Amino acid sequence: MKRLQNNDYCYSKKHKCFTLKNVNKLDCFNEDEDLADIEQKYSGIFTGNRIKYEFANTSQLLFETTNACNLKCEYCAYGELYNNYGTRERDFLTFPKAKNLIDFYINLSSLLKSHNKKLSIGFYGGEPLLNFKLIQEVIDYVDNIIPDCKFSMTTNGTLLNKYIDYIVEKKFNLLISLDGNFKNNSFRVYQNGLTSFPSVFKNIKILQLKYSNYFQSCVNFSAVLHSRNSISEIIEFFKSEFDKVPKISELSPVGIKEDKEYLYNQNFKNINNSLNSANNVQELIEVMDVDVPARRALAYFLFDHSGNVFKSYNDLFNNQLIVKFPTATCEPFSRKVFLSAKGKLYPCERIGQTLDYGEVTESVVNIDFESIAFRHNEYYKKIKSQCFKCGLLDVCTKCMLQMIEKDSNPKCKSMIINDKLFQEYSAFQLSFLEKEPDLFNHIWETYNFE
Amino acid sequence: MKYYWLYLEPYSFIWRFKKNGLIYNTLTYESIEFKNIGIIKNIMDQIVDIKNMYCTKISEKELNNNLLRPFILKLKMKHSGGIIKCNSLYYKPVFLPPKLKFVPSIDNNNTEYRLSNNDNNKRYLKELNLYINGTCIHNCSGCQYNYKQTLFCTKSENKLSLEDIIRFTNQIDVYFLRRINIIGGNIFNYNISELYFTLNKFPSLKMYHINYRNANDGITFINEFLNDNNRLNIMITFPVEESIFDSFFKKISQSFINYLFMVASIEEFNVTLRLIDKYNIDKYEIKPIYTGSNISFFMKYVFMSKNDIINTKLSRQQIFQKEVINSFDFGKITIKSDSTVFANVNMPQLGTINTPLNELLFNEINKGYSWKRTRIKFEPCSTCVYQLLCPSPSNYEIILNKYNFCNIIN
Numbered sequence: 001m002k003r004l005q006n007n008d009y010c011y012s013k014k015h016k017c018f019t020l021k022n023v024n025k026l027d028c029f030n031e032d033e034d035l036a037d038i039e040q041k042y043s044g045i046f047t048g049n050r051i052k053y054e055f056a057n058t059s060q061l062l063f064e065t066t067n068a069c070n071l072k073c074e075y076c077a078y079g080e081l082y083n084n085y086g087t088r089e090r091d092f093l094t095f096p097k098a099k100n101l102i103d104f105y106i107n108l109s110s111l112l113k114s115h116n117k118k119l120s121i122g123f124y125g126g127e128p129l130l131n132f133k134l135i136q137e138v139i140d141y142v143d144n145i146i147p148d149c150k151f152s153m154t155t156n157g158t159l160l161n162k163y164i165d166y167i168v169e170k171k172f173n174l175l176i177s178l179d180g181n182f183k184n185n186s187f188r189v190y191q192n193g194l195t196s197f198p199s200v201f202k203n204i205k206i207l208q209l210k211y212s213n214y215f216q217s218c219v220n221f222s223a224v225l226h227s228r229n230s231i232s233e234i235i236e237f238f239k240s241e242f243d244k245v246p247k248i249s250e251l252s253p254v255g256i257k258e259d260k261e262y263l264y265n266q267n268f269k270n271i272n273n274s275l276n277s278a279n280n281v282q283e284l285i286e287v288m289d290v291d292v293p294a295r296r297a298l299a300y301f302l303f304d305h306s307g308n309v310f311k312s313y314n315d316l317f318n319n320q321l322i323v324k325f326p327t328a329t330c331e332p333f334s335r336k337v338f339l340s341a342k343g344k345l346y347p348c349e350r351i352g353q354t355l356d357y358g359e360v361t362e363s364v365v366n367i368d369f370e371s372i373a374f375r376h377n378e379y380y381k382k383i384k385s386q387c388f389k390c391g392l393l394d395v396c397t398k399c400m401l402q403m404i405e406k407d408s409n410p411k412c413k414s415m416i417i418n419d420k421l422f423q424e425y426s427a428f429q430l431s432f433l434e435k436e437p438d439l440f441n442h443i444w445e446t447y448n449f450e
Numbered sequence: 451m452k453y454y455w456l457y458l459e460p461y462s463f464i465w466r467f468k469k470n471g472l473i474y475n476t477l478t479y480e481s482i483e484f485k486n487i488g489i490i491k492n493i494m495d496q497i498v499d500i501k502n503m504y505c506t507k508i509s510e511k512e513l514n515n516n517l518l519r520p521f522i523l524k525l526k527m528k529h530s531g532g533i534i535k536c537n538s539l540y541y542k543p544v545f546l547p548p549k550l551k552f553v554p555s556i557d558n559n560n561t562e563y564r565l566s567n568n569d570n571n572k573r574y575l576k577e578l579n580l581y582i583n584g585t586c587i588h589n590c591s592g593c594q595y596n597y598k599q600t601l602f603c604t605k606s607e608n609k610l611s612l613e614d615i616i617r618f619t620n621q622i623d624v625y626f627l628r629r630i631n632i633i634g635g636n637i638f639n640y641n642i643s644e645l646y647f648t649l650n651k652f653p654s655l656k657m658y659h660i661n662y663r664n665a666n667d668g669i670t671f672i673n674e675f676l677n678d679n680n681r682l683n684i685m686i687t688f689p690v691e692e693s694i695f696d697s698f699f700k701k702i703s704q705s706f707i708n709y710l711f712m713v714a715s716i717e718e719f720n721v722t723l724r725l726i727d728k729y730n731i732d733k734y735e736i737k738p739i740y741t742g743s744n745i746s747f748f749m750k751y752v753f754m755s756k757n758d759i760i761n762t763k764l765s766r767q768q769i770f771q772k773e774v775i776n777s778f779d780f781g782k783i784t785i786k787s788d789s790t791v792f793a794n795v796n797m798p799q800l801g802t803i804n805t806p807l808n809e810l811l812f813n814e815i816n817k818g819y820s821w822k823r824t825r826i827k828f829e830p831c832s833t834c835v836y837q838l839l840c841p842s843p844s845n846y847e848i849i850l851n852k853y854n855f856c857n858i859i860n
Contacts, residue, residue, distance in 0.1 A: 007543040015477060015766075017460040020543055026529045028477055050625045053572070306460075306546045307766060309553055313780065314573055314626070316771045433503070434541035441500040444551055 006431035011422070013394070016307030018430065038388055044325040046377055048370035051332050055369070056108040060152075060336040061101065062122040062349060063138065065131035066092045067341045071156050071196055074187040074267070075226060075251050081264055082255045091341035092130075095137040096362040101339050102142060104365040120150040120173075124349055126341070129159040139170055154222070156188070158196055160203035168211045174219045176204060178246075180237045184229035187267070208242060221246035225274060227267045232278040235287055245287055290447055294432060299443045301429040304395035325380060326387035327412075329400040332357065332372055351401040383410045390415045391422045453536040454513055456522065457505035458497055460546045461766060462530040465835040466494065472760075472835040475530045476548075479763040481839075482524050489518050504545035507536060550770045571811045572623040574821075576781030582645065583609035583635040584787040588663045590687050592739060596712060598796055599845045600737055602685060603634055603661050608787040612641065614803045616648055618785070621807040624652055633659040635787065638668035646675055659683045663691070665698040676706035685710045687739075688718045690725065699729055709734040714741045716751070740849050752846070754856045759836045769838050772824060776842040779820040783810065794820035796848045828853040 008021040012029045019025070067078075068090040075081060105119075121142060123135050135153075142149050152173040160167070160176075167174065178200060179185040185197040208215045223234050223246040231248065238244045250271055256264050271293050278284055285292050290299070303309040310316055330347065338346040344356035345367060358367030379400055387393050390412070403410040433440060458464060463474045471486035471494065484490055489512065496506035512518055513533070525531035534543070584606025586593075596602040619630075630649055634640065637660055649656050658676075660668060662684050676682055684707060686695075709731050711722040722736055738752045764772075771777055784792045789803040793814045800818065801810045814821055823843055825831035831840065831853050840856070847853050 005540050007540055009543075015461060017766075018546060019459055020457075020534065023532055023534060026477055047625065050623075053623050053625075302546065303551075303553055308546065308549055308770075309551045310770070311553060312573070313775055316767060316775065430544060431541070433544045437503045437542070437544055438501050440503060440544070440546070444500075444549060448553065 006427065006434055009426065009430050011305070011426055013391075016305065016394075018305070018426065035388065038393070040323070042324050042326050042384065042387070042393075044323045044380075046325075046332075046373040048368075048373045051369045051372050051376075052108060054331045055105070055333040055337060055367075058105070058119070058333050058335065058337050060120045060122050061105060062124055062336050062338045063093055063098055063134070064124045064126070064339065064341045064349070065128040065134050066090070066126040068092070068130055069126045069156070070130060070158055070191065071127065071188055072191045072193075073189065075224060077252055077255075081257060081260045082252070083257045093134055093339065093341045093343070094362065095134055095141075097343045097360045098134060098138050098339065099141055100363070100365050101337070101345075101360050102138070102146075104360075104367075105337070106145060118148055118150065119146055120152055122336070123151070123153040124338075125154070127156050127158070128153050129155055129163055132159075132163055136166070156196065157200040157203050158190075160200075160207060164203070164207055164210070168207075168214045171214070171218060175222055175247075176200075176219065177222050177224075178204070179223045179226070180229045180234045184223075184233055184237065186228055187224075187226060204242070215242075220244065223248050225250055225269050225271055227269055230269070230278065231271060231274040231284060231288075232280065235284055239287070245291070248288075248291060295439065295443075298429055298432055298439060299447045300397070301426070302440070302443060304397075305426065326384055326393065326396065327398055327400040327403075328396045329398075332376060347401070348399075351399070352404065355401060355404060379404070379408075379410050383412065386412050386415055391419055452510040454508050454510070454533040455505050455536055455543060456493065456497065456508045456531070456533050457543065457545050458525070458531040458547075459529065460504065460548060463548055463766075463769060463838070464494065464498060465838065466491075466498075467833045467835055470835045473525070473528075473530050474760075474764075474769075474839060475528055476764060476766045476769065478529055479761075480528045480530070481760045482521075482528055482530060483760075483835075484521055489515050490521055493518065498547075500547070500549075503542075504547045505543055507542075508533070548766050548769075550773055571815060572621070572808055573626045574781055574811055574815065575622060575627055575783060575807070577629045577631070577783075578619070578622070578627065579631045579633065579782065579784040580610065580615065581606075581633055581635070581785060581787040582615070582637055583640045585609070585639045586634065586636045586661070586664065588661065590661065590663070592687055592712065592714075592741065595741075595849070596687065596739055599739060599849055600712075601631055601633065601659065602712070603636075603659060605635060606787045608789070609635075609640065610785065610787055610789060610803065612644060612648065614789065615645065618803050618807065619649070619652070622652075624654065627652060627654045629655045629657060631657050631659060636660070636664040636667060638664060638671065642668070642671055643675070646671075646680065650680070653679075656680045657683055659685060662686050662698065663694055665702070666694070669698065669701050672702045672707070676703075678706065681706045681708065683708045683710055685712065686722075686725075687712050688714065688721070690721065692725075695725070695729075704731075704733075707733065711736045712739040713737070714739050714744045715747050719751075738846075740846060745850070748846075748850070748855075752855065754840065756836070756856070756858050759839050759856065759858070762839050764839060772838045772840075772842055773826065774824065775821055776823040778842050778844050779823065781821070783814075792820075793818050794823075794845070794848075796845055825853070830854050834858060 009018045010021045011018050014031050014033050015029065019029070073079060121138065128135065139151065150173065151170050154175045154177065157176045157178060179188060182195070182197045186195055188196045190196055207219065221238055221242070221244055225231065225234070225248055234246060234248060238246050248271060251264065251268050275281060275284055275292065290296055332347040336348060338349045339360055340346065343360045345358035345360060346356060357372055358365065383400055383403070387396070390396070398412060398414055400410045403412050458473070459475070461476045463476065465472050466486045469486050471484040473482040473484070475481070486494065493506060493508060493512070496502055497504055513522065522533060579601060584604065586603065586605045593605050597604040630652060632645065637658060656679060658680070660682065665672070665684055672682055686709060711734065713719045713722055713736060719736065725731070726734055738748065740748060779794050782793065784795055785803050786792070786795070791800045791802055791805065791810055793800055797819045800813050825837040825840055825843060828843065831837045834854070836858060843853060847855060
C-alpha cells in the first residue's frame with residue numbers, strides 16, 4: 001500500500017533533538033532556555049588582538065585584480081539586472097598595493113600564525129586574467145617567501161589560451177564559468193554581444209588535451225541555471241565533454257532592479273523543478289549528490305538541529321568555556337582577507353563595498369584592529385535583540401555584514417519570531433528523511449561542508 | 451498480525467559489548483542494563499543499524515515475548531524509547547541517533563586533518579601550568595610523586611627565566627586561555643611581583659600555588675596582590691604541622707584563597723575534616739594521593755562502583771566529549787622549571803619553552819598521548835559498556851598502571 005502520511009514530530013530547543021509528538025514525552029523536553037543563559041552564551045566580545053590573530057591565521061588572501069570584465073553576461077551580478085553593487089570603473093589593482101598587503105600579513109603571521117597553517121592566494125575579478133601582470137608579480141613575490149602557497153582563480157575562460165602554460169606550471173585551482181553547450185551558454189556574451197562559447201570551449205579543450213592530469217585534478221566548473229539550459233543538459237554536457245560535474249547555481253534573487261523583474265522571472269529556473277522534470281532524475285541525483293538542493297538542505301538541517309554536529313573540539317565544551325556571537329558571521333578575516341581593485345580591505349568579497357575594513361595604498365596598510373573590533377561589537381549589540389527573539393538563534397546561517405543597511409544598523413529579514421515556521425521546516429525535512437532514511441548515513445559519512 | 455515500531459529516543463545512548471548492554475538517557479540520566487542476548491540482541495542489532503534510524507518493526511508475537519516485553523516496559527518507563535502501532539498509511543518514523551560528527555569546511559575533506567592542522571590550534575590552549583622554580587627548603591614525603599598525580603609543587607634545581615616566560619606567553623591567544631597556574635618550588639623565592647605584573651595582562655584567572663609550609667614567606671603578596679583574578683591555592687600534605695598552619699592562617703585575608711588537602715588514608719581525611727572545621731575553611735578541595743603503599747585506601751574510597759558510574763549525570767555533549775578527548779588533559783600545557791614542556795607530565799616531552807607554541811600544540815594534537823587519551827583506547831575499558839559514563843582516564847590510572855578504577859571488570 002502506498003504510504004500517504006508523515007509522522008508528527010516535536011523539537012526541544014534546549015536539548016536539540018526531535019522526537020515523536022504525543023508519545024510518552026518528558027516534561028523537561030519542552031523546557032526553554034532562560035534568557036539569562038542565552039545572554040551569557042552569546043556574550044562574546046571582540047578585541048583588536050583577537051581580530052589580529054584571525055588576520056594572521058587567515059586561510060586566503062584574495063586579490064581583486066580588476067573589476068573590469070571582457071564579457072557582458074546578461075545575468076551578471078554586476079550587470080543591468082541588479083542595483084546592489086558599487087560603481088565598477090575598470091579599476092586595476094597595482095602590485096605595490098598587493099605587495100604591501102602580503103608584507104603586512106607575513107609580519108603578523110610570523111608571530112601569531114598557527115603551526116603548519118597553510119595560506120592560499122586567490123585571484124578574483126571582473127575577469128582576473130585581464131590583469132595577468134599583477135598575478136605574475138604576486139606569484140613571483142610570494143614564491144620564495146610563503147612556502148607551499150596554493151593559488152586559485154575564478155575565470156570566464158576567454159583568455160586561458162594566452163596564459164595556459166603559466167597557470168598549469170603554478171598548479172592553480174581553476175574554477176571556470178560555463179553554462180553548458182553553445183545554446184546553454186548563450187547569455188555569456190562579449191561586450192559586443194557575440195557569444196563567448198566557441199573561444200571558451202576551444203580554450204578548455206586545449207587545456208584538457210595538453211595537460212590532462214592537471215585538468216583532471218585542478219579544474220572545476222561553475223554553471224548558472226537559467227531559461228536556456230537545464231540540469232539534465234548541463235550535467236550531460238560536462239560529463240561527456242570533460243568528465244566533470246559542475247557546481248550549479250540559480251540566478252541570484254538579491255538586488256534585482258524593479259523594472260527588470262520581468263526579465264529576471266523570464267530567465268530564472270529553479271534547480272529542483274529542472275531536476276524533477278528530467279527523464280533521468282535518479283541518475284542525475286546520484287551524479288549531483290550533495291549538490292541536489294533537497295539533499296543539501298537536509299544535510300544543513302541535520303547539522304544544525306540534530307545536536308550531534310560540531311565544528312571543533314572546542315565546541316564540545318561550548319557551554320562551559322566558549323562564549324558565542326549571534327548570527328553566523330565569520331570572525332573577521334578568519335576565512336579570507338579580500339583586497340579590492342580600488343585598494344580597500346574587506347573580510348570577504350561578498351559584503352557590500354561600502355563596508356571596508358581598511359585601505360592599502362602604494363606605501364602603507366591602514367588597518368585599525370581595535371576599531372574593527374569596536375565596530376563589530378556595536379553591530380552585535382544592535383542585532384542581539386532581534387536574534388534573541390528568533391527561532392533560529394542557535395543555527396543561524398546569515399552573515400550580519402550582509403544585513404547592514406544605510407544607517408549602519410544590521411536588520412535581519414529572515415528572522416523567525418514564532419515556532420510555526422520552524423515546525424513546518426522541520427516537518428518537511430523529517431518527512432524527506434522518512435522517505436529516504438539511507439540518506440542519514442550517507443550524509444554522516446560523506447558530506448563535509450559547513 | 452499487528453506490528454509495532456520499537457524505537458530509542460535520540461537523547462538515549464546504547465552501548466553493547468558481547469553479552470552486556472546499557473542504555474543511558476541523557477535527559478533523565480537514568481540507565482537500563484540488559485543482557486545482550488537472544489531476542490533482545492536481535493532487536494537491538496536492528497535498532498542500531500544506521501539505516502533503521504533508531505527504530506525497527508516488531509510483531510505482536512515478539513512484543514509478548516517474556517524477555518522482550520519487560521525490557522520494552524523499562525524503556526517506556528525510563529523515557530528512553532517506546533513503541534507505537536504501525537499504521538500502513540504512515541511512513542516509518544525516524545529518530546536521529548546520537549552519532550557525533552565534525553563538519554570541516556568544504557575545501558578539506560579530511561576532518562581529522564582539519565581539526566589538527568587547519569584550525570587555529572592556539573585556540574585549544576585553555577590552561578597553562580608554569581613551574582617557575584624548584585627551590586624549597588622543606589622535604590615533604592610526596593615531593594617527587596604528588597605532582598605527577600595532580601598539579602602540585604615539586605623541588606628541582608631549576609627556574610624559568612622571566613624573559614622566557616614573557617616570550618612564551620606573548621604567543622598565546624588570550625581569548626581562549628582560561629587559567630594560568632603559577633607553581634614551584636616555593637614561588638615566593640621567585641621575583642613574584644614582577645611575574646605578577648607580567649601575567650596581569652591576561653584576562654584569564656591566575657592561580658598561584660604554594661605549599662602551606664612556605665606560605666609565611668609571602669604574606670605581603672597574599673594580602674596585597676590577590677583579587678578575583680589572582681587567587682592563591684594553598685596545598686597541604688601530611689603530616690600537617692599545625693603550628694605552621696596556625697601561624698600563617700591568622701595573618702592572611704581568606705577572600706581569594708583555596709585550600710587543597712592531599713590525603714593518602716582515611717586518618718588523613720579525618721584530620722582534614724577537623725582542620726576545615728577548626729579554621730572554618732569554606733573553599734577547599736580534598737584529593738587522594740597514591741603513595742605506592744595505600745592501594746587499599748584507593749580501592750575503598752577512590753575506585754568507582756557500578757552504582758557510582760551509572761548515577762553519573764552526563765549530557766549528550768559530555769558523552770561526545772569523552773568519546774574523542776580526555777577532559778582532564780585537553781587544552782592544558784605544563785612547562786617545568788627546567789624549561790621542558792608537556793601536555794601531561796607523565797607523558798613524553800612535547801618540546802621546550804623555546805619551541806614555538808603553535809608547534810607544541812600541533813605536536814600534541816597530531817602525535818600526542820594526552821589530549822586524546824580516552825577509555826575507548828585502553829583495556830579493559832575498551833570493551834566495557836560503561837566506558838563513556840566513566841570519567842576520562844586520569845593521572846592516577848597512569849601511576850597505578852591500571853585503567854579500570856572500578857570493580858566492573860577485573
